[in-house]
Amino acid sequence: MSKKNSEYLINRKDNQYEVVIGLEVHAQVLSESKLFSTSATKFGAEPNTQVSLVDAAFPGMLPVINEFCVKQAIKTGIGLNAKINKRSVFDRKNYFYADLPQGYQISQFKDPIVGEGKVILDMPDGQKVVGIERLHLEQDAGKSIHDLDPQNTFVDLNRSGVALMEIVSKPDLRSPDEVSAYIKKLRSIMRYLGTCDGNMQEGSLRADVNVSVRAKGSKEFGTRCEIKNVNSIKFMQMAIEYEANRQVDLIEEGKSIDQETRLFDTKKNETRSMRSKEDAHDYRYFPDPDLLPLEISDEFINELKNNIPELPDDKKKRFIDEFKLSPYEATILVSDIDTAKYFEEVVAKMGKNKDMKLAVNWITGELFAVLNNKNLEISQSPVSAKNLAILVNLIKNGTISGKIAKTIFELMLDGDKDPQKIVEEKGLKQQSDPKAIEALIDKIINDNREKAIEYKQGKEKLFGFFVGQAMKASGGKANPQLINEILKKKLQ
Amino acid sequence: MSDITKQSLTELVENIKNKKLSSTEVTKAFIERSKKSKELNAYITDDFTSALDKAKKFDQKPNLDLKLPGIPMAVKDLFCTKDVKTTAGSKILNNFIPTYESTVTQNIWNEGAILLGKLNCDEFAMGSSNETSFFGNVQNPIDKNLVPGGSSGGSASAVAGQLTPITIGTDTGGSIRQPASFTGIVGLKPTYGSCSRYGIVAFASSLDQAGPMAQNVKDCALLQEVISTYDTKDSTSIDFKRNQYSKELTKNIKGKKIGIPKEYRIDGMPKEIEDLWQKGVQYIKDCGAETVDISLPHTSYALPTYYIVAPAEASSNLARYDGVKYGFRAKGENLIDMYEKTRSEGFGAEVQRRIMIGTYVLSSGYYDAYYLKAQKVRKLIKNDFDDAYKKVDAILTPSTPSSAFKIGEKTDDPVSMYLNDIFTVPVNLAGLPGISIPAGHDSKGYPLGLQIIGKAFDEQNILNIAFAMEEKINFKNKVTDWWIK
Numbered sequence: 001m002s003k004k005n006s007e008y009l010i011n012r013k014d015n016q017y018e019v020v021i022g023l024e025v026h027a028q029v030l031s032e033s034k035l036f037s038t039s040a041t042k043f044g045a046e047p048n049t050q051v052s053l054v055d056a057a058f059p060g061m062l063p064v065i066n067e068f069c070v071k072q073a074i075k076t077g078i079g080l081n082a083k084i085n086k087r088s089v090f091d092r093k094n095y096f097y098a099d100l101p102q103g104y105q106i107s108q109f110k111d112p113i114v115g116e117g118k119v120i121l122d123m124p125d126g127q128k129v130v131g132i133e134r135l136h137l138e139q140d141a142g143k144s145i146h147d148l149d150p151q152n153t154f155v156d157l158n159r160s161g162v163a164l165m166e167i168v169s170k171p172d173l174r175s176p177d178e179v180s181a182y183i184k185k186l187r188s189i190m191r192y193l194g195t196c197d198g199n200m201q202e203g204s205l206r207a208d209v210n211v212s213v214r215a216k217g218s219k220e221f222g223t224r225c226e227i228k229n230v231n232s233i234k235f236m237q238m239a240i241e242y243e244a245n246r247q248v249d250l251i252e253e254g255k256s257i258d259q260e261t262r263l264f265d266t267k268k269n270e271t272r273s274m275r276s277k278e279d280a281h282d283y284r285y286f287p288d289p290d291l292l293p294l295e296i297s298d299e300f301i302n303e304l305k306n307n308i309p310e311l312p313d314d315k316k317k318r319f320i321d322e323f324k325l326s327p328y329e330a331t332i333l334v335s336d337i338d339t340a341k342y343f344e345e346v347v348a349k350m351g352k353n354k355d356m357k358l359a360v361n362w363i364t365g366e367l368f369a370v371l372n373n374k375n376l377e378i379s380q381s382p383v384s385a386k387n388l389a390i391l392v393n394l395i396k397n398g399t400i401s402g403k404i405a406k407t408i409f410e411l412m413l414d415g416d417k418d419p420q421k422i423v424e425e426k427g428l429k430q431q432s433d434p435k436a437i438e439a440l441i442d443k444i445i446n447d448n449r450e451k452a453i454e455y456k457q458g459k460e461k462l463f464g465f466f467v468g469q470a471m472k473a474s475g476g477k478a479n480p481q482l483i484n485e486i487l488k489k490k491l492q
Numbered sequence: 493m494s495d496i497t498k499q500s501l502t503e504l505v506e507n508i509k510n511k512k513l514s515s516t517e518v519t520k521a522f523i524e525r526s527k528k529s530k531e532l533n534a535y536i537t538d539d540f541t542s543a544l545d546k547a548k549k550f551d552q553k554p555n556l557d558l559k560l561p562g563i564p565m566a567v568k569d570l571f572c573t574k575d576v577k578t579t580a581g582s583k584i585l586n587n588f589i590p591t592y593e594s595t596v597t598q599n600i601w602n603e604g605a606i607l608l609g610k611l612n613c614d615e616f617a618m619g620s621s622n623e624t625s626f627f628g629n630v631q632n633p634i635d636k637n638l639v640p641g642g643s644s645g646g647s648a649s650a651v652a653g654q655l656t657p658i659t660i661g662t663d664t665g666g667s668i669r670q671p672a673s674f675t676g677i678v679g680l681k682p683t684y685g686s687c688s689r690y691g692i693v694a695f696a697s698s699l700d701q702a703g704p705m706a707q708n709v710k711d712c713a714l715l716q717e718v719i720s721t722y723d724t725k726d727s728t729s730i731d732f733k734r735n736q737y738s739k740e741l742t743k744n745i746k747g748k749k750i751g752i753p754k755e756y757r758i759d760g761m762p763k764e765i766e767d768l769w770q771k772g773v774q775y776i777k778d779c780g781a782e783t784v785d786i787s788l789p790h791t792s793y794a795l796p797t798y799y800i801v802a803p804a805e806a807s808s809n810l811a812r813y814d815g816v817k818y819g820f821r822a823k824g825e826n827l828i829d830m831y832e833k834t835r836s837e838g839f840g841a842e843v844q845r846r847i848m849i850g851t852y853v854l855s856s857g858y859y860d861a862y863y864l865k866a867q868k869v870r871k872l873i874k875n876d877f878d879d880a881y882k883k884v885d886a887i888l889t890p891s892t893p894s895s896a897f898k899i900g901e902k903t904d905d906p907v908s909m910y911l912n913d914i915f916t917v918p919v920n921l922a923g924l925p926g927i928s929i930p931a932g933h934d935s936k937g938y939p940l941g942l943q944i945i946g947k948a949f950d951e952q953n954i955l956n957i958a959f960a961m962e963e964k965i966n967f968k969n970k971v972t973d974w975w976i977k
Contacts, residue, residue, distance in 0.1 A: 053592060057812040059585065060572045060594060060691040062726050092808050094854070096831055103811020153827075155816070284854035286863060289697035289805050291727050 008175030009216060010248045016216040017251075019244040020224075021179055021209065022171035025186060026164050027196040028140070028204040029072045035139050035163035036063030036106065043202045047156035055161040057101035062290050065090075069163040070294065072195040073113050073137050074304050076165055079189040079311055080132050082117025084301050088136075090291045094284040099142035099155050107166075109285040112136035113294065119169075119189070120313055121181040122331050130182055131170030140164050165196070171210065171221065176237035183207070183233050184335065188312050192337045206231040211243045213251070222247065223257040227264050227271055239264040243271045315340055323347065323356045332364055338379045339363075349389030355396040362392055366409055382413045391419040399423065400430050401480055432479040434486065437470070440478065441486050444469045455491055463487065496521035497654040501563065501711035502738075504657055508554075508561050515554070515562025515606065518657075519547035522564050522608060526655040531975040532631045534650040536569045537577045538609035546606045558604030559718055566656040568647045569610035570617055571597045571702070572691040576607065580693040581615040581625040581643075584813045584820045584838030594691025595726070596660060596702045596719045603718050608656055612646030615840045616810065617667055617695040619643050620912040621902065624842040629899055632675055633971045634938055638896045641671030641912075647705050648675040652971060658706045658715055662692060664699045665798050666892075666916025669928035672705055673891035673941025676930040676969035678712045678958070679705045681916075683948045684923035685730030688723030694809040696802040697728070699920040709929065709959040714738035716951060735952045743960040746780035750944075750957070751884035755791035756915060758893065764934045765890045772888050772931060772942045772961070779960040784884050788876040793869045794918040799910060800853050800866035801921070806843075807850025813838065845906065874922040881947050886954055889915050891928040891941035915943060925951045929958045930967040937970050 010017040034041060037054040054061045077084050089111040092104040114135035121128040142160035146153050167186065173179050187198035187205060198205050212224035227243060230236045242264075247257050261280070262271040287293075310318070312334045319330040333343045346359050367388065371378060391408060394400045400408065400423060408419050408428065423429055431437060444466060445452050455462040470483045496518055499507070507513040523540045543564055550562040572578045572590040579585045593601075601607070614624040622630040622645025630645040632638035633653035640649040644661030648671035651659050661668040663681035672679025680703045687702040694700060704715035717738050722731040752773060757766070773783050815821035815834030822837050824830030839847070853862035880887065893914055902909045919926040924945055931942040942961070946954035 056817055058590070058592070058818070059578070059580070059588070059693045059812070060590075060689070062690055064725060064727055094808050094811060096811065096814060098816050098827055101812060101817055103814060104808055282856050284808070284851065284856070284859075286804060286808070286854050286859070289728075290694075 008177065010213065010244055012248055012252050015252070017213045017244070017248050018216045018218070019174060019240065020171050020212045020214060020221060021173035021240060022224075023169045023173065023179065023182065023210070024208040025167040025169075025183070026206050026208075027076075027167060027186070027190060027198070029069050029137075029163035029165055030194060030196050031066065031069050031072060031163055033066055033068075034161040035066055035069050035137065037161050039161065041162050045158055047154070047158060049158065051157040051160065055101065055157055057103070063106060063288070065291065065294065066163065069137065070113070070296075071304060072163075073135060073165055074296070074301060075193045075308065076167075076190060076195045077114030077117065077135055078305055078308050079193050079195075080114070080117035080119060080135065080167070082132055082135065083115035084296070085111065085113055085115055086296050086298070086301075087111065088113040088294045090137075090288045090294070091285045092288045095281050097141065097144075098153060099144045099157070099160070101142065101157060101160055105139050105141060106288055106291070107138035108136035111293075119182065119185055121178060121185055122327075123178065123181060128178065128181075130172045130178075133168040133170050135165055135167045138164050138166055171212075176240045179209070179236055179240060180233050183236070185312070188335055188337070192309055192311050200232050203231060207236060209236055209239060211240055211247070212257075213244050213247045223259050225257070225259065225271070226261050228261055228274060230264055235264060235266055238269055239271055242269060246271065312340075325356065325360060329360050329364070333360065336378065338377065342378050342381065342385050345385035346389045346392070349386045350393055353393075353396065355392060358396060359389070359392045362388060366406070370413065382416060383409070384416050387412055387416055387418055394419055394423065398430060398432050398479060400428060401476070404428050404430065404476055428477060430479050431474050431477045432482060434482055437474070437478055437482050438486050440473050441466075441470055441483070441490055444473060445490055452491060463491070466491070497525045497657075499657070500707050501658045501714060502708075504563060505559075505561060505714075508563070509556045515547040515550040515564075516544065518562065519543055519564040519606060519608070522656060526566075526608065526650075528976050529653055529655050532633060532649050532653055532655070533628050534611055534630055534646045534653065534655055535566065535609045536579055536581070536612050536625075536627045536646070539576050539607050540609065543606050543608050550604065550606070555604060559714065560600065560603040560605040563605045563657060564608045565600065565605045566608040566611050566647075566650055566659055567597055567600075568613050568644050568659065568661045570613055570662050570693045571660065572693065573597055573607060573610065576610065578610065578693070579627070580617070581613045581627060582839065582843070583626040584834070585693070586626065586820060588819050590691070592691060595688035595721070595723045596692065599719050599721055600660070600715075611644075611650050611656075611659065613661075614643035614645065614667075615843050616693065616806070617643040617662055617664055617700075618806070618842050618846055620666070620670060620909050621897070621899070622646065622671070623899065623903055624840055626840060631975060632896055633975070634675060634896065634969075635936075636974055637899045638938070639674065639899050641674035641896060643667040644671050644679075644705065648672055648677060648679070651675070651677050651705050651707060652969060653975075654971075658704065658711050660702055660715070660719060661705050662695075662700055662702050663916075663920065664695050664701075664802060665920050666913040668703045668705055669891050669916050669926060669941070669943060670912055672928045673930070673939065674896035676939030676967065676971075677705060677707055678709055678927065678929050679703065680712050680716055680927045680951070680955070681919065681925060682716060682720060682951055683730075683925045684920075685728055686720045686734075686925070686949070686951070688721065688726040688729050690723055690725040696805040697809060698805060699798075699802055701920070709955060709962050710738060710741060712927070713741050713955045713959075716955070720951075730949075732949050737952055737955055740952055741959050742956050743779070743963060745957050745960045748781040748886065748953075748957065749884040750776050750781055750783050751786035751880050751887040752783050753786050753788040753791065753880070753887060753889060755788050756889045758914065761893050762934075764895075765893060765940065768932050768940050768942065769888070769890050775931075775961045775964045776888060776957075778964050779957075781957070783888070786880045786884060786887070788873075788880060788918070790869065790872045790876050791918055794873055794921055795910060795914055797866045797869045797873065798913070798917040798921060799849070800862050801870060803846040803850035804854050804863050805850070807847045807854065810839075810843070810847060842906070870921050873918055877918075877922045877924060877945075885947070886950075886957055887945040889943045889945065891915060891943040895934045895936065895938035895940055919943075919945050924948055925954055927954050927958050929962055929965070930969065931961075931965050932967070933970070939967075939969060
């Protein structure tokens with residue numbers, strides 16, 4: 001394997017192979033109730049407590065579309081810069097399984113609600129555009145539980161009928177890193193929109209990964225394999241790496257690749273054949289006669305368009321233009337909507353005379369470290385944006401030094417204390433009176449005359465020693481800049 | 493009153509409102525006659541005890557403002573009824589007791605009617621003779637060993653035999669109109685979207701429609717008025733202005749133009765049917781309306797189109813009967829084995845045949861040639877009617893190509909069975925309302941029906957035409973009570 005910038009290639013003897021990846025992401029629509037029934041969708045409820053007669057497919061029960069889910073899908077489509085189809089059709093995908101009560105899944109086949117769009121990825125060596133093929137709405141199935149009883153399978157229908165958005169990418173991805181960036185970007189956009197919580201542990205976001213390989217420079221696609229239902233970014237990356245190498249090995253051995261559906265075994269870190277193309281289901285798709293085609297007016301779409309919040313790409317641009325952030329800083333801050341919100345609140349609270357760089361550094365440095373250690377989301381931050389803004393201002397206006405600020409920050413963690421008050425209570429205000437510092441420095445030079453002479457003779461690294469002594473003498477409160485200035489003058 | 497069961501719905505309602513009859517008396521009378529009529533095999537499940545309780549309760553505090561005050565009524569066993577077994581005529585639902593009520597039956601109970609029981613029908617409404625029911629065939633009150641038609645055979649037999657004053661059936665390709673014709677009663681298939689499908693065991697979703705079956709047109713209009721409501725629980729229910737069909741009923745059809753479609757004059761049609769149709773034309777003229785020759789050019793494609801669309805939808809609609817959640821389950825080695833045994837043992841031959849046809853026409857590689865093409869032809873058939881209605885207000889045809897046949901006569905020949913629906917099927921494909929009224933007898937004394945097809949949502953107009961013709965025809969059904977010993 002070699003990496004030239006972000007180019008991901010698989011090497012065998014003299015041959016180099018490129019990996020081609022397309023994703024079918026299943027994103028659970030953030031909605032109180034299901035796609036065609038009024039049952040609740042809460043995660044982790046007792047089995048079969050969120051099931052209506054419609055979800056369990058009782059005789060004579062009929063689906064009724066949940067308008068909110070339609071809006072969520074359209075909003076997501078807008079977020080993906082995609083074409084919204086004013087007429088879409090729900091189809092039945094027919095197959096038998098114990099956790100599929102109707103004997104069919106209601107999905108969209110020929111006429112999805114959202115057509116082509118695109119997503120922009122920020123890769124280390126620049127931007128990459130990934131095409132979106134389509135987004136359609138469909139029902140989730142229930143869950144079969146095989147390990148509770150030696151003879152029987154249990155079925156939990158809580159998920160049955162929950163609304164999913166299937167987002168199909170074009171085969172534009174070329175490496176595990178791009179896949180990671182793509183999933184993160186999708187998740188970010190949907191969280192900005194409030195259309196999917198993106199929680200992969202709870203299964204709100206999972207993907208079927210299509211992988212093929214081809215000789216570097218080739219324009220033809222190789223035969224692809226679809227790895228079903230992978231539910232973490234790490235597993236997607238591992239599965240792609242394994243699968244791509246498996247396919248390359250087959251080619252190198254002169255064998256052919258079978259188009260098939262495979263499963264990723266997370267324990268063995270390998271993909272396994274699930275069913276071949278010949279065994280593929282014939283789903284007998286046809287328009288669901290219980291549902292009329294979904295017709296959406298321009299007004300309906302425009303109303304949603306007008307209420308779309310600022311999305312990551314626009315926000316990033318604004319952060320760069322307005323706050324003079326570097327693209328790198330802006331990318332980090334916009335990647336998650338709650339981080340962006342936090343940052344903007346800090347900016348607002350800092351008032352007129354603000355130090356943007358300092359604020360960014362504190363958020364991405366100290367605050368992120370704390371959140372990481374405590375395994376918290378930024379929305380659960382122990383330090384409020386308001387108090388962080390006060391802290392940054394205290395540094396900016398010279399009231400405290402950066403070093404003292406770190407001490408104060410530690411104290412703020414317990415109960416989101418006001419840093420101003422901590423400074424007052426603990427007497428941590430920075431000494432910025434030049435006369436007092438001068439007196440302090442005079443004393444130190446006097447006490448260390450030999451070292452002062454050595455310094456003047458050229459042992460310049462002793463400067464640090466004097467700074468340290470001055471800091472120590474002031475109890476860390478002396479303004480470091482003033483110490484520097486005065487020391488330089490005195491030691492000349 | 494000794495002849496309670498001979499009274500029409502309208503008479504019964506009037507007598508209860510005038511307190512000449514109590515609901516208990518009426519209910520008792522129909523229960524007694526139903527009990528004496530076991531040989532008709534019209535009921536799958538009776539609910540007599542609870543019906544009597546409800547009647548007594550009604551009489552204690554009668555609400556006489558209701559449209560069906562204390563009227564007992566049996567309904568086709570395709571409507572889900574809360575706490576009362578609902579089988580759809582199938583073994584696979586033999587133990588199924590819904591916890592919910594269909595919208596159409598709920599509308600009926602809301603107007604004061606009382607459930608007598610659940611009436612026999614072809615399995616999942618798939619049949620034209622009521623011979624596919626798991627619960628055995630139904631006898632036609634007209635003559636022994638005569639089919640009552642299907643799929644609402646139990647409903648037709650129960651109304652003609654006076655086991656219930658009125659009933660509701662469902663009609664996917666003729667399942668109300670054909671048995672109505674075979675038993676000498678009135679049956680209305682409303683416009684698609686007029687009556688909610690919520691809680692009705694589905695056969696073919698884009699064609700299924702509930703409707704009234706009655707002794708006369710006025711009764712039929714009254715029940716239609718009750719059952720037709722807009723329902724948000726059915727996405728295909730349509731919110732249109734519904735008439736007070738019975739109140740607005742009139743015999744004045746002067747100046748109406750009635751179309752006579754030449755394509756309904758099919759090869760091999762018995763002369764009796766042709767004669768009946770001619771008589772129908774005369775009745776129309778006698779009523780002051782005029783007839784106009786019209787063409788519905790795609791008529792001959794209706795039956796094959798129907799036998800693609802309906803089985804396709806059915807094959808998917810019936811997938812839910814898999815032994816997992818409710819209903820019959822056979823023991824199996826594993827999940828697939830359980831599915832196969834459950835569905836092989838739980839479904840009868842005709843249902844299996846249609847599931848196979850439907851599965852075939854939806855299969856990849858065949859979908860375009862069959863299902864998609866059928867949908868296109870369906871549109872053409874609808875266009876035929878749209879064109880015709882530019883010139884006429886309604887269309888008159890025979891209801892069926894023959895009178896009732898003997899039990900067992902056509903069971904080995906599905907195609908000849910399917911031909912029964914040749915005049916009724918186009919109406920379902922086009923989503924239009926159609927009514928069958930008894931119009932005469934054949935040489936054997938068996939009833940024959942005429943069908944009036946209307947514009948969409950124009951039930952009032954075809955009810956009016958039927959009402960006017962009914963008076964001229966003055967039909968007397970020849971029910972001899974042969975089954976009562």
